[in-house]
Amino acid sequence: MARGLLGLTVDELSAELGSRTRAIELLKWLWAQPWDRAELPDTVPGVSHRVWRPFARTHGLTPLAVRSRQQSPDGTLKYALGVAGGEVEAVRIPAKGRSTVCVSSQVGCTRRCAFCATKELGYAKSLTAEQIVAQVHLARAESPADFPVRNVVFMGMGEPMDNLDEVLRAVQVLTQGPTPQLRAESVTVSTSGVVPGMRRFLAESKASLALSLNATTDEVRDRLMPHNRTWNIGSLLDVLREAAARWPRRDTFVEYVLFEGVNDTDADADRLVTFFKDLPARINLIPYNPYPGTGLRTPPTERINAFHDRVVRQGQLCLVRWPRGREIAAACGQLVLAQNAQGFSPAPSAT
Numbered sequence: 001m002a003r004g005l006l007g008l009t010v011d012e013l014s015a016e017l018g019s020r021t022r023a024i025e026l027l028k029w030l031w032a033q034p035w036d037r038a039e040l041p042d043t044v045p046g047v048s049h050r051v052w053r054p055f056a057r058t059h060g061l062t063p064l065a066v067r068s069r070q071q072s073p074d075g076t077l078k079y080a081l082g083v084a085g086g087e088v089e090a091v092r093i094p095a096k097g098r099s100t101v102c103v104s105s106q107v108g109c110t111r112r113c114a115f116c117a118t119k120e121l122g123y124a125k126s127l128t129a130e131q132i133v134a135q136v137h138l139a140r141a142e143s144p145a146d147f148p149v150r151n152v153v154f155m156g157m158g159e160p161m162d163n164l165d166e167v168l169r170a171v172q173v174l175t176q177g178p179t180p181q182l183r184a185e186s187v188t189v190s191t192s193g194v195v196p197g198m199r200r201f202l203a204e205s206k207a208s209l210a211l212s213l214n215a216t217t218d219e220v221r222d223r224l225m226p227h228n229r230t231w232n233i234g235s236l237l238d239v240l241r242e243a244a245a246r247w248p249r250r251d252t253f254v255e256y257v258l259f260e261g262v263n264d265t266d267a268d269a270d271r272l273v274t275f276f277k278d279l280p281a282r283i284n285l286i287p288y289n290p291y292p293g294t295g296l297r298t299p300p301t302e303r304i305n306a307f308h309d310r311v312v313r314q315g316q317l318c319l320v321r322w323p324r325g326r327e328i329a330a331a332c333g334q335l336v337l338a339q340n341a342q343g344f345s346p347a348p349s350a351t
């Protein structure tokens, strides 16, 4: 079977259906369908039977198997999803009249970040673009009308740069018209710092990049994120400097998970400011979501606030992202925990 319908671009559809008008009609129809539709119908409005029949014989839909839905009191909804070869999770986070969907790009992960539950799973497979897009299709179909899906973040299970062909395709599909037509800046792909992938992503996509930095010295980052030995902090900053020179209006998001006594000192705050002095970066401080057995702890709230204030006082854009969905283990780095507690096969999160 050829690639699933949800993973095809409007240009590919136009070529196969022989007209852009038909491709647009098909996309409008597709995104209005229930997320669990498994079979293509005999006819689709706007596409002639003669063209549709051979197309529908070749391409199928990519329904996900929803193994569970868990909702936290703050409205965050976590899905456990079966895909061929494993299980992943997606999270829908409602806020300020819109929803953000956090998607997974791999079953497991090849990286070994010390603070992330996903690393316990090892690596099983990379998702196809249609399996990534299907997570958004599901969350979008189930979003309340007053919280439509406007943002997508690749911060679930997996390192997106290790599955970049499919991630770039998924971004293209999510941002194309007529639907879902998300703004490129509203789609954010997060990386733990895979330099070749970052360079390619920045050159080939207009979507936002988020770098999960988490340390201000290589000594600490080597311990937290072992692949820092391959791509150290200096090389990550070089990529961001190159990008700033080439695309000066493009923002980069920097994720910095705070761990008590590891990376939360005043000296860390000062070094962080120095790193991004001349770069268009927005720093998100993320209080660590506890994960048993790591020996890592969340700093006290006063320390988090003091770190934040010290960074902001020096003129750097910086926010604290207080965790959502902690009650259902849907916060960054936690997703696999609740699944295991329920006896599901392991899954995901937290680049």
Ligand code: SF4
Residues within 6 Å of the ligand: 109, 110, 111, 112, 113, 116, 117, 118, 119, 156, 157, 158, 159, 192, 349, 350, 351
């Ligand atoms: S933080 Fe991201 S890159 Fe690191 S192990 Fe977890 S999923 Fe993989």
